[in-house]
Every structure is written in structure tokens, then in C-alpha cells.
Amino acid sequence: MQCIQSLRVLAYLTTHVTSRRTFGTPDLPARCSPTTQTLRLCCAFKDSTLKTHLDLPRRKPVGIPAEGAAKSEGVCRVPTGIGKSLLERPRHSVKVRTFDNIPPGSSRGVIEITSKEKIVEKIQRLKKERNAIILAHNYQVPEVQDVGDYLGDSLNLSKIAAGTNADVIVFCGVDFMAESAKILSPGKVVIHPVRGASCPMAAMIDVESLRELQRANPEAATVAYVNTTAEVKAEVDICCTSSNAVRVVKSLPNKEIIFVPDVNLGLYVQRFVPEKRFIFWRGYCHVHQNIDVEDIRELKEKHPAAEIMVHPECQPAVIDMADHVYSTQGMMQHARDSSARKFILGTEREMSYRLGKENPDKFFLPVENAICTAMKKIKLEDVLNSLETLEPRIELSQDIIERARLPLEKMVDIGRGD
Numbered sequence: 001m002q003c004i005q006s007l008r009v010l011a012y013l014t015t016h017v018t019s020r021r022t023f024g025t026p027d028l029p030a031r032c033s034p035t036t037q038t039l040r041l042c043c044a045f046k047d048s049t050l051k052t053h054l055d056l057p058r059r060k061p062v063g064i065p066a067e068g069a070a071k072s073e074g075v076c077r078v079p080t081g082i083g084k085s086l087l088e089r090p091r092h093s094v095k096v097r098t099f100d101n102i103p104p105g106s107s108r109g110v111i112e113i114t115s116k117e118k119i120v121e122k123i124q125r126l127k128k129e130r131n132a133i134i135l136a137h138n139y140q141v142p143e144v145q146d147v148g149d150y151l152g153d154s155l156n157l158s159k160i161a162a163g164t165n166a167d168v169i170v171f172c173g174v175d176f177m178a179e180s181a182k183i184l185s186p187g188k189v190v191i192h193p194v195r196g197a198s199c200p201m202a203a204m205i206d207v208e209s210l211r212e213l214q215r216a217n218p219e220a221a222t223v224a225y226v227n228t229t230a231e232v233k234a235e236v237d238i239c240c241t242s243s244n245a246v247r248v249v250k251s252l253p254n255k256e257i258i259f260v261p262d263v264n265l266g267l268y269v270q271r272f273v274p275e276k277r278f279i280f281w282r283g284y285c286h287v288h289q290n291i292d293v294e295d296i297r298e299l300k301e302k303h304p305a306a307e308i309m310v311h312p313e314c315q316p317a318v319i320d321m322a323d324h325v326y327s328t329q330g331m332m333q334h335a336r337d338s339s340a341r342k343f344i345l346g347t348e349r350e351m352s353y354r355l356g357k358e359n360p361d362k363f364f365l366p367v368e369n370a371i372c373t374a375m376k377k378i379k380l381e382d383v384l385n386s387l388e389t390l391e392p393r394i395e396l397s398q399d400i401i402e403r404a405r406l407p408l409e410k411m412v413d414i415g416r417g418d
């Protein structure tokens with residue numbers, strides 16, 4: 001049995017590992033016993049560098065210190081899934097592979113380390129070969145933002161998607177953003193690198209409930225925040241983003257407006273058009289909803305000279321405290337133009353990365369727990385993988401594309417309002 005395993009490993013190394021920088025070779029030692037509770041990978045390392053990367057604070061793998069690190073060669077047992085968390089390390093990407101045909105509980109594998117620089121190099125090369133562009137939302141993790149050809153808010157990125165000559169769009173954001181790109185550029189291959197990177201607010205309204213609301217309010221125009229599914233967009237008069245919601249509502253002749261799904265954005269818009277009657281859907285973004293008055297007050301007490309910029313998805317009480325209310329791109333613009341040196345951010349925490357990068361002489365103070373986990377699902381490895389495989393693609397029916405296109409195009413044509 002041991003002999004068969006070794007042959008498998010040899011075959012694996014020959015076919016998979018030659019082009020990678022690989023620390024460690026699996027020698028499948030006898031003492032690396034199968035476990036029943038957790039599927040474990042058994043590896044031997046020839047390079048103790050790996051220890052520092054495996055020795056993560058929260059998911060410490062079993063057995064490393066004694067055997068894997070102290071000696072230059074040793075054995076470690078790594079719970080499956082550790083490879084994924086290691087992908088989040090800034091310098092390296094780690095892949096844990098298991099071998100086929102080995103029963104659960106006795107899986108064995110090799111850990112491969114590919115440097116971040118190598119991944120970026122590959123991404124750049126493949127982008128040219130595929131005539132692809134990478135669009136990245138301002139909330140993406142820094143390493144993904146850094147490979148983006150264009151960064152921006154929902155409106156920016158929709159405009160770029162509608163006008164690009166590229167054959168392939170790799171959309172690093174949440175699903176409704178990639179869907180909008182497909183609707184605006186149906187002839188192109190649109191890839192959303194991680195299928196599950198999905199905005200929870202967009203899932204808060206469905207077509208049937210919306211139709212019911214429309215039947216009950218036949219005089220009203222329906223405005224959908226772009227954070228909705230393609231199916232919902234197909235049912236509405238016009239879409240909007242956080243950058244142009246006020247402008248969109250003002251452009252409509254109707255006195256009644258059904259505004260879905262974000263009630264906070266709707267209430268913010270209502271401040272500027274008190275003459276219209278709003279019918280709201282009670283959806284919200286959990287990230288912005290959870291930013292509360294105390295979070296902002298605390299930051300302001302510590303940094304009294306800082307300007308407060310918040311996103312219109314925040315609660316009304318938080319908006320009341322703000323000096324400025326902007327979409328994420330609006331915040332970029334304002335930070336550039338303002339003479340202030342410190343800014344408190346009432347939005348997703350990652351916003352401080354790009355703001356800091358483009359304004360190195362200014363300080364950006366985020367609310368630390370304002371994190372959109374959906375946005376964080378896409379990693380550099382996923383971007384590479386999507387360029388290698390041209391998957392996973394956004395596929396929408398012709399009918400949905402045709403019906404959702406008009407409201408989206410109207411939104412793009414209206415332009416920015418911040």
C-alpha cells in the first residue's frame with residue numbers, strides 16, 4: 001500500500017509541481033496516521049520557511065512545531081481548508097492538494113507555495129493573451145485592487161463595462177455588479193471569479209413581491225438600486241446607484257416612487273425630493289446598517305479635526321452626523337479635493353486602502369468592524385484561475401438581458417450626481 005502511495009506521489013509531482021516553486025515533498029511517513037474527525041493532509045517539508053506561514057494564530061496546524069520546523073525536514077498534519085486561509089497571506093499563495101482515490105481520513109498531499117509576484121506576473125500575461133480587463137470594486141481586498149485595470153464604484157464600473165473593447169471582463173465585485181456588466185455588454189465573456197460572492201441586500205427582494213407592490217401602486221415609477229438581481233432589474237423603470245439616486249428620482253415625472261430594496265438610500269433620496277411620495281422596501285446593507293452613531297462619535301472624539309464621510313446606505317442618524325454623503329467613488333474624489341487631512345469613513349473598511357494609497361499625505365479612519373464578507377471572497381488566486389479557465393461565467397437569458405438593459409442604460413446615461 002505504501003508503495004502504491006509513493007508511486008501516486010511521484011506521478012503527481014511529475015505532472016503538477018514542475019512549474020511551481022515547491023517547498024516540501026511528501027514522503028508519506030508511516031506515523032502520519034489517518035484521522036476520522038478531520039481529513040488531514042500529511043506532508044514532509046524540506047524548507048522550514050513554511051513553518052512561519054503555517055503557524056497561523058487562529059488555525060494552527062497540528063504537529064508542526066515539534067517536527068516540521070525545528071528540524072529542516074519533518075512531518076506535519078494540516079487540517080484541510082488551511083490552504084484556503086493561507087491564500088490570504090500577503091506574500092504567498094499556498095495550495096494544498098489531495099490525491100485521488102485515497103479514502104477520506106487518510107488523504108495525503110503536497111503543499112505548494114507560489115509567490116504572489118509569480119501570480120501577478122501570470123495574471124498580467126494572461127490578460128494580454130485573452131484581451132481581458134479586470135474591473136475591481138473599491139471594497140475588494142488590496143491584492144485584487146492592485147491587479148485591477150479599473151477601480152471604482154458601481155456606476156463607474158458599469159460605464160467601463162458598457163464601453164470597453166476587451167473580449168473578456170473579469171469582474172471583481174459582488175454578483176449583481178458582474179451581472180450588470182453582462183447586461184450592458186452581452187457579447188462579451190463576463191467572468192465573476194467566485195460564484196458565491198453575492199450581495200445579501202440584493203437577495204432581499206424577489207420578483208413576485210415587487211410585482212405585488214407595483215400592482216398596489218399603479219401610478220408609481222419603480223426605481224431599483226443597482227444592488228438587485230438581473231431578474232428584479234427586468235421589472236423596473238430605471239436603476240440607480242448611490243452616486244446618482246437623487247438625480248434619477250428627480251428625472252422622473254411620477255409623483256409616486258417605489259424605491260427598492262435599500263430603505264436607507266431611499267430615505268436619503270427622499271430628503272431631496274420631499275414633493276414625491278415614496279413607497280419603500282425594507283431592505284438594507286448589513287455592513288452599513290451596523291455602523292452606528294457611537295462608532296462615528298468615538299472616532300470623532302479621538303480625531304476632532306477629521307471630516308466625516310459616509311455612504312448613503314448608512315442609517316439616517318449616521319447620515320445626520322456626516323459632513324459629506326458620497327458613493328465610494330465620490331469619497332475618492334472628495335478626499336483628493338478637500339484640504340482636510342483626516343477623514344472618518346462611514347463605509348466598508350477596505351475603502352481606506354485605496355484612499356490611503358492615492359492620498360499618502362492624508363489619514364483615513366474606518367470603522368474597524370465594517371466588513372463586507374461577500375466582497376472579500378475573491379482572492380488573487382481566483383483572478384488567476386478565472387483567466388486560466390475563463391470560468392465561472394455570468395450567463396443570463398436573452399429575455400432578462402433585453403428587459404434589464406433599458407433601466408440600466410438609463411441609469412448610466414443620467415451620469416454621476418455626486
Ligand code: 13P
Pocket residue numbers: 138152153154155227241242243285313326327328329
Ligand atoms: P458604490 O456604488 O458606492 O461603490 O456602492 C456599492 C455598494 O455595494 C456599497 O455597499
Ligand code: SF4
Pocket residue numbers: 174199200201202227285286287288348372373374375
Ligand atoms: Fe452588498 Fe453591503 Fe456588501 Fe455592498 S457592502 S456588496 S451593499 S452587503
